[in-house]
Amino acid sequence: MIALLVTGPAQAQRPPTVAAASDLQFAIEDLAARFTEETGQRVRLNFGSSGNFRRQIAQGAPFELYMSADEAYVEALYESGHLEDAGDLYAVGRVVLITRQGASLDPEAGLAALAGALEAGEIRRFAIANPEHAPYGVAAKQALQSAGLWEVIQPHLVFGENVSQAAQFALSPDADGGIVAWSLALAPSLDRRSDWALIPEDHHEPLRQRMALVKGAGETARAFYDFILSDPGRAVLAEYGFITPDPD
């Protein structure tokens, strides 16, 4: 009985674990469901901040596939010998200005409207991911800097620990908007509750998202990796607002 408890669930056929950046929350769930439909194989998904996963993989966490929102993290892990290869670019992310439906700020009018609202004192709280360690936070900061709003908006900023939390903050009744990943805004559960508009690409460095297999990855992880880069896989990513580059 005790032995049963210790070995836990079906040790032999453990599905591989994927460490995915939180902007992939909805897109990868969709991808994984289709992958299971096609192949009958399952993967287990973990979402969090790319930086956190980088640390965990460096310390030997049992992930088989690492999907980062920032390619620098993948490159660093490859240098330190934790990955099979330098991996592939699988998506380029975009950011959106997002508000709760019915909020006073109209995202369609873009960052110029935000500047006006800030001047009029209509912005209490504005949410972004933490630029200290979240790639989408860095992009949000760059976008605000491009619009010349970074200094003005400082006292109003609240920081999500990752971009998903930033989205949750941005849509809370106590905030007046935020800058988050386009891939999250397109998810039905968020789309229903929000108004959003794309921020021009040239306002921030491109969010080049890279993935790679961790050393010792099994067959299922490899198959899932290939599925993400296949045409049907890329079509799903495109649905969620990712620009899908040609694999390098």
Added chain:
Amino acid sequence: MDWEALEVSLWLAFWTCVVLTPVGIIVARQLAWRRFRGRGFAEALVALPLVLPPTVLGFYLLVAFGSDWPIGQFWQWLTGGTLVFTFEGILIASIIFNLPFAVQPLQRAFEAIPHEVREAAWCSGLSTWQTFWRVELPLAWPGLISAVALTFAHTLGEFGVVLMVGGSISGETKTIAIAIYDRVQAFDEAAAGNMSVLLLLISFITIGIVYGLAGRRRGVRV
């Protein structure tokens, strides 16, 4: 070392102790000496935060603090501001979360005071109020110190709730525990290490105080 975050944490711990000390004394005395219907339920309610996942409390507070709920609306009416993303918001979370840490050591201390001692005080013509100040509180003193020390230290380490309702604003809701987490995520081990050592020291001192008092109390048992 993020001094601003340390300052937020220290203020948070200070105000939590200020609010919970009188509340803790009142609740603990009732639970120690009164026999009333639903006393077991009240005790369970006080103990609940010990086993309640911080994220569960965080979730309920997010809902309750929102502008579309009475608490949030009342606060809006009172101050014109919101509770989420503010120091007041994490203070309310902290007060709820530390209730058992303030009440339980005090309750044990009041329970240890023999009923005869209080009766003797009343017979000598002391009012309830005088009895409390001159007899009960001096006897329950170690329990009070323990309650304050535990509440203070526990507040410094609060993480889950603050992460959910705070928004990591410097000088407002970014506590030292959140600052450590942010530094670790940003691969700044040196800063995370410094702040962690500080919290470790504070925890050691707290445990030292609590256990020291417990030991002394055992020594003076009559």
